[in-house]
Amino acid sequence: MKNKSEVFKFVCLTVFLFYISIINAQNIDINILRDINVNRNKNLDPTFKSVTRSALPISIATPIIMYSAGMIKKDSTIKKQAIFIGETFLVNAFITTALKQVVKKQRPFETYSDIDQVISTGGYSFPSGHTSTAFATATSLSMVYPKWYVIAPSFVWASAVGYSRMHLGVHYPSDVFAGAILGSGSAYLTYKANKWINKKRSKKEK
Template sequence: MYFIHVTISALANTDVAILNWLNHHRIEVLDPFIQFITNTAYFFAIGVPVIMLIVGYSKKNKFIQFRGWYILFSILLAEIVSTILKYGINRTRPFKVYPFIDKLTAGGSPSFPSGHSTDAFVLFFAVVIVFKEWKYRLPVLIWALLVGYSRMALGVHYPTDVLGGFVIGTISPFILKNAVPRYKQQFN
């Protein structure tokens, strides 16, 4: 039991140390850009599949429609899991616990997992499943990594919160792909 307590304590200390370093070693002149990136998470997560659906239905393109719905449902699944965990675990935001962490953007709900990171990574992994070309994948990957970084640099999430968002964002599209027969048949 003592070993588990020491291990958890060491992980928590590492979590805070990484956050502190990222928060205080950011390039401050880039703060507006980092705040812009963080504010795009929800917009892109919902905007990309909605635009795909609008284009798909206006062009009567079943291929685009199907993939738009798949991305949207992947995001909704990830949001549901993230919200349940967020309020079930109810982790306090780092800037409320550690006064040396600079809070540079909004962060009101519980901390774990990062909803912004969940949205960014679920969009990326859904795009990986839907599009085989890296010309679509690479910009979304770079953006998702920047969103995850932004949540820590701006002082509103621990690294493990971002990691939790990454895990949920990774798993959700794959669960949907393999659990729903229509998606399993289409993507395999």
């Protein structure tokens, strides 16, 4: 009986601490967003609108342009690299969309009236789709061309996309962070999946 009582107390304490940690995390999340959004330089709004709108066009155009270049040059390596980046885009889009439907987190401006929604948007908040898309493209492109002059601009752009989502008041910092992890993870997952498939094919051919 004594052991059961101690276990019950331990479970209650664990649940209580977990609940407190969630509340603190939520407070940190909204406080950081307020610092970025409410106290923002409004003169930069047009710039960050352009940055945020660049995520999808650049992510779609990158593999298409690369594949077209591969066809013109008749270079199968470039075409394979383009397909890998395109596959990463699709994997990321699927996982991001699925997570949004599962979590169904409201946008910050829907919950907090002081958050200024600068750009129109729809759907749920977690994770940030724009951020995950940008990081998926930046990571896959950097894996294909592991040069500093590709890696640095790619991740600066992806980070700017993520920041723009907070500046414009449509995402929490946790949404953006999750999006960055998800986008980069999608590239790694796609790479590993391709490697496994190619290994299976080579075994069959032998």
